[in-house]
Amino acid sequence: MRLLLGALLTLLSQLALAVLPAPVLQALRSADIPPSAISVVVQSVEGGPARISHRAKQPMNPASVMKLVTTYAALDTLGPAYSWRTELLATVTPRDGVLDGDLYIRGSGDPALSMEQFWLLLRELRSRGIRDIRGDVITDRSRYALLAHDPGAFDNEPLAPYNVGPDALLLAHNALRIRLQPTEGGAPVLWSEPPLDGVQIDNRVQLVAGDCGDWKDTLFAAVQPAGNGALTLQISGRYARDCGERIWNVAPLPHADFFARALRAMWAELGGRITGRVREGVVPINAAVLGGIDSPPLAEVIRDINKYSNNVMARQLFLALSPSGVPADTVGAAAGVRAWAAQRNLPLPSLVMDNGSGLSRTERLSAYDLAALLRRAWASPVMPEFVSSMPVLAVDGTLRRRLKTSPLAGQAHLKTGSLADTRSIAGYVLDRNGQRVLMVAWLNHPNAKRAQPVLEALLEWVWNGNPQPLPTTD
Template sequence: MSKLLKSTFVIGSLFFHTATAQISDIKPFLQPLPQGTSLGFIAKNLTQNQVIAQYNSDTFMLPASTQKVLTALTAKLALGDSFRFSTSLLTNGTIKNGILQGDLIAKFTGDPDLTSGQLANLLSELKKQGIQKINGNLILDTSVFASHDRAPGWIWNDLTMCFNSPPAAVNIDNNCFYVDLEANQDVGQHVKFNVPAAFPVQVFGQVRIADKKEAGYCQLDAVVHDNNRYQIKGCLARQTKPFALSFAVQDPDAYAAAIIQRQLKRLNIEFKGQVQQPLTPQQGKLLAEHLSAPLPDLLTKMMKKSDNQIADALFRTVAYHTYKRPASFQLGTLAMKKVLSSQAGIQFGHSVIADGSGLSRHNLIAPETMLQILEYIARNEETLNLMATFPIAGVDGTLSGRGSMINEPLVKNIKAKTGALKGVYNLAGFMTNAQGEHIAFVQFINGYSTGEHESRTQRGPLNRFENSIYQEIYRQ
């Protein structure tokens, strides 16, 4: 069997339907995709209300970060544009003669954009109110979320990486920190770890400098211990300049407690109490409050940059507002389906929703289901204003440099949310065809691999497939 026929056999047949034309020879579109690739695809002319391309559109596949399209619509419908995350300081005591007689309550609600600088400014409000000493405990109120801060189906060996940082109620600097490594020593000696003073973590390990012959087989492994201690093992080639490695904070609550205590010390506010974390919401007099950017700004960042922290914070926040109880990821699943089915008429069937970011390998959605979301957005864009949050080919976000769309007529024309995991290359979005008609499309590519030479050939077949198929859709 020829290579062309093999590829066609694996991928299958794809037919285009329009009112006036149909493409019968689909081999030029499918041939570039590597053997073994699974494709789910659907494109619809919204102006004519007609499906113009369809293949395996009812097959469940991994949505990856196109899942954020569901999250964006859910947040819009459930929370509204005026929604902001709140981080606040409260007390159950009184302030007299510069002394806070009572507990300092730090209430976190999952703000995914909170920075250590903003938290420092919030704490400095205590000094402005004349507080010089706290006669009580530091109470962390993180009761808005419950259960694990990572969703089912997140890959274990990615959990120390920043894109997999836990979207907890406490989320400071994206729950990510970095460590400087000095690896300019002689072969056989150990790398030096330098942790910036701003990060209340410990990093240690036994990383050996390897010679050129061994370096190609080296690997760095991170072992996480309690109280945000990280042990780095392995070896690497000699590096002439220091470089940084980023890690996900594993215990956000302990991390926040340490930062708050450091800031109190910097402000010369005396504190000798204990850190407590009750399970129930805490009440008290408001001392200071920080509000996040409003929802539209958060959604733009989430969609353009594919921000996982914002997506999963919103996923559980919607559940908290919907069910009025501490939200787990499982409750987030129920809330998303409830909001989208009741308010947008989305039919999920047997779809599996595990998180809001698309990181979970448990998520399973068919292209037809994703198309329902896109159609609802298009019909209600005047009130939703969501299309502007999608990355634009050749312009911004995760589509700014997509090789298949850097030339006319696709550049600046396609607006789509990307989705990528190992072996996954997805798109969900919109374009305008040559007749000025609006097209919605969903591309789910799973099981994509170019084999042992993937580092050099990975994107080539994908670019050829996407460029040819979207150019043809443009011409329809």
């Protein structure tokens, strides 16, 4: 029995070796990653026999490549021109610069409500002559169900901006943008945007000599109470002079507190006053609209999501796929994606989604299923918007520094992903013969951090235009 089992394992190993190109196998050996840890599909965008199909139907964690499912489903469902609207409303008519009642701010889940956009919205209110708000400001987040989210649960980094959860009134990605500028003295100058009422920065950063390197890893942030509702954001650590001027994003506060403090500070800068509290509630049916602002169209939003792998924007977009008319939640969003796939006759049996961003331990997808989605997307009316949302190899987004001196530079639109035990890549490559090819590859293994040469070797093999299919191992 043992001899039979050993022979079977040897045969499976030989089959795996037969299906992967020699440079990929060499890179896997160098990284100490077995062929059984990687899934690959390479195929013409027109379909036909796969050039490579290795463990293609095995569900695996795709990391941020899952964003391709979320963005294509949204683009195909909602349309490239879809936008979100944030509104200001009241139940009383402003007079003589005074709103003698409550102001309501209704969110719709806009993934791209920036500080600049919010300033324009508040400026519209000031242009109507309103200066004093003598009631409360009531924020309506009812478009989303109450979503429990622990920002430190994923990797014990609660202030990391990529760990921000979704919110129906998400402002500036709920992140504080801290600018660091070296000086001739002993500490860099720090300043931040957006302004936050009652929040002061305690700068304890030391300016040091040496290479810039992974400069973010040497900085630390902590929030401390300062009395009477005020807070101190203490920034400490070391910052190399050679780094020059940089921007560091942190997410120090819960959504409601961040929004309230930003609102008060920005309204005060515009010369306005708020007498009451900023609290949560629901817009009454008799409220009249005082102003509103629309997000950029979805085609632009997904460019930010895919080119820069923005997790919080992907979470927001995922929730937009939940059924309308009810508070959005992740269960409804996942059901919405499945309903869309069924309507498009696009079976995705391996698909498991929990937030749509890929920043997850539980999301799963097979290379075979994503390849089917990429073929469908290539033939769809929204193909130009979808493809252009991906980073261009060696040109922009998360791939701007990859393979810059290779003939591959500029020849591929690809989405990448990485977690501690995952590396992934998927998208479209224009090979040296002028043929458009789709590729999907990801691996789950403790040595995933060594896997970049593996994926680059595969990319080069695809670009070289090897047309003969290799034996499949599915």
